[in-house]
Amino acid sequence: MEVEKIIEMFPSKSEQRIAQRVIENLRVYPDSNVMQISSAISPNKSESARAADCNGLYHILDGLRALGAITCTSDNFTLNSKNKAKVSLIYGSKKPNTQRFPAKRQTRYIVFVCDNCEAAIGTRSSHKSVTCKTCNRRNKIDNAHKVLLRTNSFLELQAAIQQAKNQKSSKH
DSSP states (O other): OHHHHHHHHSOSHHHHHHHHHHHHHHHHSOSBOHHHHHHHHOTTSOHHHHHHHHHHHHHHHHHHHHTTSEEEETTEEEEOGGGHHHHHHHHTOOOOSOSSSOSSOOOSEEEEEOTTTOOEEEEETTOSEEEOTTTOOEEESOOGGGEEEEESOHHHHHHHHHHHHHHHHHHO
16 A cells, blocks of 8 residues: 555654655745755755755655655656645655554643542553552552643653642641
8 A cells, every 4th residue: 555655665754744845845846956945844944954954855855756756857856747646645644553652642641649648649641550659559540530630741740749749748
């Protein structure tokens, strides 16, 4: 299938993004050379930085040409009008969802309250249960009522735990 060929040709997400940006650029500006494509993709970079990036860009262009998505004539690149289906496939290509986390962004960390001693515990959201460091009780992470915070930031996790400790110590 075409998607597997695209993923094989561009295994990393950054390569896939660059390939999409090259195709976007060639749709607007056909017959562009490498430096023109580079300046359209990275307008804030200096001329020397763009020249240094050209090797990676040549790799992407070679891959797109091998897939039949673009054609090259005398160092100018154009979208291949015969293979519009391949261009649209590349433009919309995404890896199949084989990643550990689903495509819908899952929060990385949660802070919840221990069932036994009511201490704040922070852990990864992928864990099913965690042991409290204060009382050594094993807590299941399925009760929504005891979750204090869901976040992707480790600093926020630490701040929430510290705040819960401070509130607990001020009560006693």
